[in-house]
Amino acid sequence: MRRAKAAACNGRSLCWVLLCGMLALPGVFGARAQDRPQALSDGEVEKLRDTAPVAPERVMAFVGFLNQRADRIEKLTEGKRVPGREEDIHELMEQMTSILDDLDDNLDDYSKRHQDIRKVLPKLVAATERWGTVLKTPAEDQRYSVQRKLALESLNDVHESAVKMIEEQKAYFLAHPPGKTEQSTEH
Numbered sequence: 001m002r003r004a005k006a007a008a009c010n011g012r013s014l015c016w017v018l019l020c021g022m023l024a025l026p027g028v029f030g031a032r033a034q035d036r037p038q039a040l041s042d043g044e045v046e047k048l049r050d051t052a053p054v055a056p057e058r059v060m061a062f063v064g065f066l067n068q069r070a071d072r073i074e075k076l077t078e079g080k081r082v083p084g085r086e087e088d089i090h091e092l093m094e095q096m097t098s099i100l101d102d103l104d105d106n107l108d109d110y111s112k113r114h115q116d117i118r119k120v121l122p123k124l125v126a127a128t129e130r131w132g133t134v135l136k137t138p139a140e141d142q143r144y145s146v147q148r149k150l151a152l153e154s155l156n157d158v159h160e161s162a163v164k165m166i167e168e169q170k171a172y173f174l175a176h177p178p179g180k181t182e183q184s185t186e187h
Contacts, residue, residue: 069099125166
C-alpha cells in the first residue's frame with residue numbers, strides 16, 4: 001500500500017514538474033504571447049471599451065491611437081539619429097499594423113450592422129493618406145522593411161474599406177433614413 005501511494009505521489013510530482021517546465025518554454029500554452037509587445041496601452045484599451053457603444057467615437061479613438069504612432073515615427077525620422085531608432089520604428093510600425101487590423105475588423109462589423117459612421121469616414125480616409133506618407137518617410141532599412149510592408153498593406157485595407165463604406169452608407173441611409181432618436185440601424 002505504501003509503495004502504491006509513493007508511486008502515485010511520485011507520478012503526480014513528475015507531472016507537475018513537466019507541466020511547470022512546459023509553461024516556462026516560449027510558445028507553449030500561450031506563454032509566447034506575453035513576450036510580444038502590446039499594440040495598445042491599458043488606457044487605450046479602456047478607451048476602446050468606453051467608446052464601444054458609440055461607433056463613430058470608437059473609430060475616432062482608433063484614429064487618435066494611430067495618429068500618436070505616426071507622430072512618433074515622424075519625430076524619430078527628424079533631426080539627429082538616436083541609437084535604437086530603427087528598432088523603435090519597427091515596433092511602432094508593428095503597433096500600427098495591429099491597430100489597423102483591429103480597426104478594419106470594426107469597420108467590417110459596422111458595415112454588416114449598418115451602423116451610421118458617415119460623419120467620421122471622410123476623416124478616416126484623410127488620416128489614412130497621412131499615415132501612408134508617414135510610413136513611407138523613413139529611409140529603407142532591413143530592420144523594419146518587412147514591417148513597413150505589412151503596415152502599408154493593413155493601411156490599404158482600412159483605406160479601401162472606408163472609401164467603400166462612404167458610398168455604401170450614403171445609399172443605405174438614403175433608402176433607410178434613421179429616425180430622430182436612432183443612432184444606428186442593426187439588421
